[in-house]
Amino acid sequence: MKRLRNIVWQRFLVAFLVAFGLWVYVDITNNPSTKTTIKLQVQKVGLPEGYVLIDESGQETTTLPMVEVVVYASQATINALRADENIKASIDVSKVGIGEQLVAVNVVPDVGLGYIKAESTPPELPIRIDTLKVDDISVDRVLGNDSYDVALYKPTVGIAEPSDGRVRVSGPAGLLSSVAAAQYAIDIISRTADYTIDADVVLKDKLGKTIKGLTVVPAQITARVVMNPSSVRKQVVIVPTLRGSVAPGYRITSIAVNPISVTVSGEAGALDGVSSIATDVIDVGDTTTTITKTVLLSNNLGAKVTLTEGTNRAVDVVISVVKSVDLLRVKLPFAVTLLDVPEGMVMQAVPAVVLLDVSLGATAQRNGISGIVPEVRVGAWDPANPMRQIQLTLPSDVRLLNDLPFIRIERLGDVQGQPAGTPTIDDQLTATVAPTDSALTPTTTPVTDGAVQPSPTPTATGAPSATTTATMTVAATPTP
Secondary structure, eight states, X not given: OHHXXXXXXXXXXXXXXXXHHHHHHHHHHHSOEEEEEEEEEEEEEOOOTTEEEBOTTSOBOOOXXXXXXXXXXXXXXXXXXXXXXXXXXXXXXXXXXXXXXXXXXXXXXXXXXXXXXXXXXXXXXEEEEEEEEEEEEEEEEEEEOBTXXXXXXXOXXXXXXXXXXXXXXXXXXXXXXXXXXXXXXEEOTTOOSOEEEEEEOEEEOTTXXXXXXXXXXXXXXXXXXXXXXXGOEEEEEEEEEEXXXXXXXXXXXXXXXESSEEEEEEOHHHHTTOOEEEEEEEEOTTOOSOEEEEEEBOOOSOTTEEEOTTOOOEEEEEEEEEEOOOOEEEEEEEEOEEESXXXXXXXXXXXXXXXXXXXXXXXXXXXXXXXXXXXXXXXXOOTTOOEEEOBOOOOTTEEEOSOOOEEEEEEEEEOTTSOTTOOOSTTOOOOOOOTTOGGGSOEEOOOOOSSOOOOOOOOOOSOOOSSSOOOOOOOOOOOO
């Protein structure tokens, strides 16, 4: 009987080993084990009430760093694995103390997917723990100012919220302990009348640096600022007053004033609309060199605003003038001259005057232009082909901006004994430009260079004739 029992157990063991080996073979063949690396966001577990995680600056943080996790499992399991769903990484902070410490990272996979082995890199994370603290801090006001506006005498400031002049600050205890002051700014730059302001409360440390990461209630202070009208002072900038234009071919590049501002005083309402003060007039007409002058400030501030006692009314002004390379654009009319008119014929050009759009360089702006003659050669006369394009020769400092125009040649008749090309119409046809014809009025489009000056209009001398050469002289000053 004992022998039979041994045989049964031996056969059972052999069958088990064969079955296990077959299962391992099939599993390895059809579902081989492999590994992969995934990144997981670490979660905190068990943080006691009244404690917070903080970063290196001491501010509260709710996000922990990510860790790399090496996962060993079958290929099918890995394919089905979803980060932060089927496998999670966490740290237990239920028993940690205040300060910086290392805490082990726990990686927990979903066992329902099958066998999974996971290892975190790094296996531990450094964390910082602090307690939450609440404190009531007095709020101080700061008067805003800058170099262009003089601070008024101390204004009266009434705080409407909070009524006790204190704010409640909460956050990590270490960060809260570094608070040296709670402040709000009262802006009095250019202020001359009473006003109400909602100012943000800002926390400062002992060095005056702003502290962030704490909660302030209320976050804003409502304050009523009452200004003292008997002590209102203000700094205003000095603006030079120029008259005339620099010489043709020159431009103003900069204007410097020393000092750049002066202090004025007066009633609060009167100062509200004063932002600058002008100088006496400086004539820059036809100048070609830099102007340096000492001028007086103009007394144009009104009866209720005056220069502060002891202020020097004399200021130095330097106006830099250089030779200009800017082009002046003008439109001018020119009479058309007919050449090579067939002998015995009288011809006229339609139109007899063409408008040319040209740009003038520095030389042409200074000396004017002359000798521009639009010419048309008639040649052999064919009534079916009366159109001709004008020919033009321009000085080197003048450039045509539009296309050469076409005109139509009309035959007026035959005249015996008259020189070729000489009209015999009564009172010889003369082309003139009517002052009211805007299409033929010379116009300028100067290229500006920063400073604002009146744009001069070039003047043309000479009445262009339909059959004679017109001489046009332009005296124009480009806008600097």
